[in-house]
Amino acid sequence: MISRFIARTLEVPVVYRILQAPFQERKIAPCLAQLALTPQTRLLDVGCGPGTNAHHFVNTRYTGIDVNPDYIQSAQRRHAGRFVTGDVTDPDVLPREQFDVILLNSLMHHLPDDAVAHLLSRLVQRLAPQGRIHILDLILPPGPSAARVLARMDRGRFARPLDAWHALFAQSMHIEQLVTFPLGVPGVPLWQRVYCVAGTA
Numbered sequence: 001m002i003s004r005f006i007a008r009t010l011e012v013p014v015v016y017r018i019l020q021a022p023f024q025e026r027k028i029a030p031c032l033a034q035l036a037l038t039p040q041t042r043l044l045d046v047g048c049g050p051g052t053n054a055h056h057f058v059n060t061r062y063t064g065i066d067v068n069p070d071y072i073q074s075a076q077r078r079h080a081g082r083f084v085t086g087d088v089t090d091p092d093v094l095p096r097e098q099f100d101v102i103l104l105n106s107l108m109h110h111l112p113d114d115a116v117a118h119l120l121s122r123l124v125q126r127l128a129p130q131g132r133i134h135i136l137d138l139i140l141p142p143g144p145s146a147a148r149v150l151a152r153m154d155r156g157r158f159a160r161p162l163d164a165w166h167a168l169f170a171q172s173m174h175i176e177q178l179v180t181f182p183l184g185v186p187g188v189p190l191w192q193r194v195y196c197v198a199g200t201a
Ligand SMILES: C[S@@+](CC[C@H](N)C(=O)[O-])C[C@H]1O[C@@H](n2cnc3c(N)ncnc32)[C@H](O)[C@@H]1O
Pocket: 020, 046, 047, 048, 049, 050, 052, 053, 065, 066, 067, 068, 071, 086, 087, 088, 089, 104, 105, 106, 107, 110
């Protein structure tokens, strides 16, 4: 009941934005370090939330998509770009276009294995020839630790061990890079995260 209340509260855009603020830049930093963006870059941000990362992509052809209409309204009010409300597990929801960069930042731990596998296979079909999928997500550490407790408390119920992420990604894509990195407050890692760059299998 408490976790349901927390999940409902986080769906309010301003609450989510305030709680994300201390961490949002470090959550996406490994990806930003790799991207070479131009005004022609077609970028799809899947599970974009209330436009958490949209400010990094103002000089691109940006599309954000999220299932929460309140998040999308908040994003539209505050950012340039195209924002779409939709459940990306629905095969008909993704834009029927090609993208150079497809970003999934902290979406996949909200989806069960079969939904992740289907979504990735549809996203791969939308990659432009040199396009890449960039995934950042939450690792469930194997042994007892604060990071494991926090991952278990997350409103996304599908944080996975690193080898499970690797196996899911490898089903649909050619993995070029898979690294882990800690996230927390200075000197105290609170979560473990995975960053994966992949192309067409
Ligand atoms: C942890 S938030 C991450 C938001 C944003 N990417 C960020 O970095 O802050 C997960 C997001 O995925 C969205 N989401 C969850 N399931 C979804 C689905 N089936 N289709 C589209 N968006 C979904 C949620 O509404 C939420 O905005």
